[in-house]
Amino acid sequence: DQQVKQNSPxxxxxxxxxxxxxxxxxxxMFDYFLWYKKYPAEGPxxxxxxxxxKDKNEDGRFTVFLNKSAKHLSLHIVxxxxxxxxxxxxxxxxxxxxxxxxxxxxxxxxxxP
Amino acid sequence: xxxxxxxxxxxICQRGTSLTxxxxxxxxxxxxxxxxxxxxxxxxxIATANQGSEATYESGFVIDKFPISRPNLxxxxxxxxxxxxxxxxxxxxxxxxxxxxxxGPGTRLTVT
Numbered sequence: 001d002q003q004v005k006q007n008s009p010x011x012x013x014x015x016x017x018x019x020x021x022x023x024x025x026x027x028x029m030f031d032y033f034l035w036y037k038k039y040p041a042e043g044p045x046x047x048x049x050x051x052x053x054k055d056k057n058e059d060g061r062f063t064v065f066l067n068k069s070a071k072h073l074s075l076h077i078v079x080x081x082x083x084x085x086x087x088x089x090x091x092x093x094x095x096x097x098x099x100x101x102x103x104x105x106x107x108x109x110x111x112x113p
Numbered sequence: 114x115x116x117x118x119x120x121x122x123x124x125i126c127q128r129g130t131s132l133t134x135x136x137x138x139x140x141x142x143x144x145x146x147x148x149x150x151x152x153x154x155x156x157x158x159i160a161t162a163n164q165g166s167e168a169t170y171e172s173g174f175v176i177d178k179f180p181i182s183r184p185n186l187x188x189x190x191x192x193x194x195x196x197x198x199x200x201x202x203x204x205x206x207x208x209x210x211x212x213x214x215x216x217g218p219g220t221r222l223t224v225t
Contacts, residue, residue: 043216
């Protein structure tokens with residue numbers, strides 16, 4: 001049973017446009033959500049996070065939105081740049097923070113020139 | 114943020130042997146974890162490395178196969194024992210500060 005779902009295996013976006021990556025979760029105990037970017041042959045790089053008490057968090061070109069009632073979050077990248085081409089993982093932590101992250105399967109973002 | 118290094122970065126091992134992966138964090142952290150990413154898959158938590166006590170393993174992972182040590186707040190090791198080709202994977206060390214979690218570059222293991 002997959003508790004964190006990223007239903008789009010890949011997404012292609014033109015350079016300069018907005019990239020929107022989506023993530024759904026089923027476990028209502030999740031309290032904190034993180035997005036990671038991963039290049040081949042490297043470890044995941046932390047991008048941005050959001051607590052369940054907020055509905056938006058922004059950091060430069062990256063904004064994460066959380067809709068707790070829908071158990072849905074999204075990562076917006078504006079404007080998209082060629083270096084953004086990577087696999088993006090959504091991850092979640094239950095309340096208390098004592099457990100490891102639960103990851104989605106990832107979305108491969110391709111930025112086209 | 115925490116900077117994490119892993120050794121070795123990659124290895125090719127024979128079936129039936131064991132490999133120990135080392136993980137070093139540049140600052141003291143409360144929690145360290147070990148993950149596996151099999152080809153084309155997402156990251157799966159193997160265990161939480163507890164300082165001074167036995168690791169906490171996730172369902173499907175056992176101490177005899179993946180013994181873990183964490184002698185202090187900045188260092189941990191994961192051993193992959195009695196390897197088979199199914200253990201070919203990327204093994205990732207991770208450390209948490211507050212609610213933010215950081216990853217090492219990974220160890221790419223190929224078992225022949």
